Amino acid sequence: MLKLESVDLNVSNGHEDFSILKGIDLELEDNKFYALTGPNGGGKTSLAKVIMGIYKNNKGKIFFDGLDITNLSITERAKAGISYAFQNPPRFKGMKIEELLKISADNNSLRARLRAVGLCPQDYLDRECDTSLSGGEMKRIELATVLSRPSKVVMYDEPEAGVDLWSFESLLQLIRNYHKKGNVISIVITHHERVLSLADEIILLADGKITERGPREKVLPLIQKESRCCWQANCGGNDDEIECY
Amino acid sequence: MMKLNAIENELLKNVADLHKIPSGAVNIRKNGEGVLRHSTANIEVRPKSDKPGIDVIVAPGTKNEAVHIPVMITMSGVIDVVYNTIIIGEGADVTVVAGCGIHNSGSEKSQHDGIHEIIVKKGARMRYIEKHYGEGEGSGTRVLNPQTLLIMEENSMAEMELVQIKGVDNTVRDTKAKLAEGASLIVTERLLTHGNQEAVSDMTIELNGKGANAQVISRSVAKDTSKQVFTPVVIARANSKGHVECDSIIMEQGKISSTPAITAEHPDAQLTHEAAIGRIAEEQLLKLMTLGLTEEEAEDVILRGFLQ
Ligand SMILES: Nc1ncnc2c1ncn2[C@@H]1O[C@H](COP(=O)(O)OP(=O)(O)OP(=O)(O)O)[C@@H](O)[C@H]1O
Ligand SMILES: [Mg+2]
Numbered sequence: 433m434l435k436l437e438s439v440d441l442n443v444s445n446g447h448e449d450f451s452i453l454k455g456i457d458l459e460l461e462d463n464k465f466y467a468l469t470g471p472n473g474g475g476k477t478s479l480a481k482v483i484m485g486i487y488k489n490n491k492g493k494i495f496f497d498g499l500d501i502t503n504l505s506i507t508e509r510a511k512a513g514i515s516y517a518f519q520n521p522p523r524f525k526g527m528k529i530e531e532l533l534k535i536s537a538d539n540n541s542l543r544a545r546l547r548a549v550g551l552c553p554q555d556y557l558d559r560e561c562d563t564s565l566s567g568g569e570m571k572r573i574e575l576a577t578v579l580s581r582p583s584k585v586v587m588y589d590e591p592e593a594g595v596d597l598w599s600f601e602s603l604l605q606l607i608r609n610y611h612k613k614g615n616v617i618s619i620v621i622t623h624h625e626r627v628l629s630l631a632d633e634i635i636l637l638a639d640g641k642i643t644e645r646g647p648r649e650k651v652l653p654l655i656q657k658e659s660r661c662c663w664q665a666n667c668g669g670n671d672d673e674i675e676c677y
Numbered sequence: 678m679m680k681l682n683a684i685e686n687e688l689l690k691n692v693a694d695l696h697k698i699p700s701g702a703v704n705i706r707k708n709g710e711g712v713l714r715h716s717t718a719n720i721e722v723r724p725k726s727d728k729p730g731i732d733v734i735v736a737p738g739t740k741n742e743a744v745h746i747p748v749m750i751t752m753s754g755v756i757d758v759v760y761n762t763i764i765i766g767e768g769a770d771v772t773v774v775a776g777c778g779i780h781n782s783g784s785e786k787s788q789h790d791g792i793h794e795i796i797v798k799k800g801a802r803m804r805y806i807e808k809h810y811g812e813g814e815g816s817g818t819r820v821l822n823p824q825t826l827l828i829m830e831e832n833s834m835a836e837m838e839l840v841q842i843k844g845v846d847n848t849v850r851d852t853k854a855k856l857a858e859g860a861s862l863i864v865t866e867r868l869l870t871h872g873n874q875e876a877v878s879d880m881t882i883e884l885n886g887k888g889a890n891a892q893v894i895s896r897s898v899a900k901d902t903s904k905q906v907f908t909p910v911v912i913a914r915a916n917s918k919g920h921v922e923c924d925s926i927i928m929e930q931g932k933i934s935s936t937p938a939i940t941a942e943h944p945d946a947q948l949t950h951e952a953a954i955g956r957i958a959e960e961q962l963l964k965l966m967t968l969g970l971t972e973e974e975a976e977d978v979i980l981r982g983f984l985q
Contacts, residue, residue: 484967486963486967505966506963506966506967507966507969507970507971507972510966510967510968510969511969515967516967518960518964521964522958522960522961522963522964524961524979524982524983525924525982525983526896526982526983526984526985527978527979527982527983528982531978531981531982535965535968535969535970535978536968536969577968581968581969
C-alpha cells in the first residue's frame with residue numbers, strides 16, 4: 433500500500449513560492465489500477481514526482497508498505513520498487529538505446545523489451561537516444577525502461593502522449609499485462625477516455641487538490657460533464673465568439 | 678620476438694587496443710627508441726635517416742591492411758620528440774593506429790611530441806586512430822603534444838579519431854589539414870580531463886578544392902579543476918562544405934573554452950558550426966536514478982555514452 437498524508441509541495445522561482453500540491457491525502461491499494469486525471473497544470477506530474485522522490489514534499493508524509501519513505505532518495509525508492517515513466521523522457525546524447533535499456537533489463541530480455549513496445553530491435557538497439565528519435569519512439573523506449581524493472585508501484589505519465597492511435601492499444605495492453613502479473617499498484621496519468629474506462633478507480637486532481645475519487649462508474653460521468661465548456665448554456669452566442677461572458 | 682611486461686601490455690591495450698604484438702606492419706617505440714619494427718609486402722616501415730622517427734609507405738591499391746605505430750614511455754624524465762611520415766598510396770584503403778601511452782611512476786616530467794605528416798594520395802582512404810593514455814603513481818607529469826599535418830589529394834577520404842580519456846596532464850594538440858578537390862575528412866575528437874589537467878586543441882582545415890568536405894565533431898568533458906581550450910577553424914577556398922560541432926560537459930570547477938570558426942573565401946562555400954557547453958542535464962540524472970542508479974553511477978553512464 434502507498435499512502436500520502438497531508439502532502440504539500442511548493443516550488444520557488446527565486447522570488448516567490450508557488451503552492452503546487454495542497455494537502456494531498458491518498459491511499460492506494462495493492463493490485464489496483466488507478467487513473468489519475470485532471471486539467472493541465474493541475475499537479476499530476478508533480479504528485480508522481482513527489483512519490484518518486486524527484487520533488488521533495490514540503491509537508492506531510494509518504495508511507496510505502498508501512499515504511500516511512502518521506503526521507504528516502506530517488507535511488508532508494510527505486511530500489512524499494514517504485515517506478516515512474518516520464519511524461520517528457522530526457523534524451524541522452526551518444527548513449528545507445530541498448531545501453532539505456534541495459535540499466536534495467538538483462539541482456540536476454542533486451543530484444544523482447546523493444547519488440548514489446550513495437551520497436552524492431554535490429555533497427556533500434558544501436559541507435560542513439562538523442563533528439564533524432566521521434567517523440568513517440570522516445571515514449572516507447574521510456575515505457576520499455578520501466579517495464580523491465582521489477583516494481584511494486586508503477587506510475588505512467590501520459591503514456592499515450594505522442595503515440596499513434598493505432599499502437600496505443602497495444603501499449604496499453606502491455607501496461608495491463610504488467611499489472612496482471614500481480615503485486616503491483618498501477619497509476620496511469622492520462623487524459624485518454626479509453627484508459628479511464630479501464631481503471632478500477634479514477635482520481636481527479638485539479639489546482640493541487642484531489643477533487644474527486646472513486647470507482648470509474650461514479651467519476652467518469654462527473655468528468656465528462658465538467659470538462660466541457662458550457663458556453664452554450666451559460667453564455668449563448670456562436671462558437672466564433674471571441675469573448676466570454 | 679620481443680616480450681612485453683605487464684605495464685607495457687597495459688599501455689598497448691589502452692592506446693592501440695593491442696592484446697599482443699600485431700602480425701602486420703608495426704613499429705613500437707619505447708622511451709625514445711624503436712624496439713620493434715616490421716614491414717609487410719604492401720606496407721613499408723623504415724626509420725628516418727636524418728632525425729628520429731619513421732616513414733610508413735603504403736603501396737598504391739593496398740586494401741584492408743592496418744599498420745600499428747604505438748609509442749610507449751615507461752620511464753620518468755624522458756622527453757621524446759619523433760617525426761613520422763605516413764604516405765597512403767593511390768587507391769589504398771588502410772587503417773593506421775597511432776597513439777601514445779605514458780607510465781610515469783617517478784617525479785620527473787615525461788613527454789612525447791609526435792610530429793606527423795600524413796599524405797593521403799588520390800582516391801585513397803585512411804582511417805586514423807590516435808589514443809592518448811597516461812598512468813603511474815608518480816608526481817611527474819605526463820605530457821603529450823601531437824602535431825599533425827594531413828595532406829589530402831583529389832577524392833581521398835580520411836576519418837580521424839582522436840581520443841584522450843585518462844591520465845594525460847598536459848596536451849597541446851595541433852592539427853592541420855589541406856583538402857584537394859573531392860576530398861572528404863571526418864575528425865572526431867573525444868577528450869576527458871580531470872584533476873588539474875590542461876588540454877589545448879587547435880585545428881585548421883583548409884578546403885582548397887571543389888567538392889571538398891570536412892566535418893569536425895568534438896565532444897569533451899572537463900572534471901575537477903581541469904581546463905580545455907578548443908579552436909577548430911575551417912576555411913573554404915572552393916565550392917565546398919564544412920561543419921564544426923563542439924559539445925562539452927563541465928563538472929565541478931572544470932573550465933572549457935570553445936571557439937569554432939568558419940571562414941568562406943568562395944561564394945559557393947557552405948559552412949556551419951555549433952558549440953554547446955553545460956553541466957549534465959538534471960533530468961538525465963534523475964531519470965537514471967529512477968532506474969535505481971546512484972547519482973555517481975548515473976553520471977558515469979551518461980559520460981560514457983557521451984564520449985563514445
Ligand atoms: N519545477 C517547477 N517549477 C515551477 N513550477 C512548476 C514546477 N513543476 C511544476 N510546476 C507548476 O506546477 C503546476 C502543476 O504542474 P504539473 O506538471 O504537475 O501539472 P500536470 O497536472 O502534470 O499537467 P499536464 O496535464 O499539463 O501534464 C503547473 O502550474 C506547473 O507550471
Ligand atoms: Mg503532467
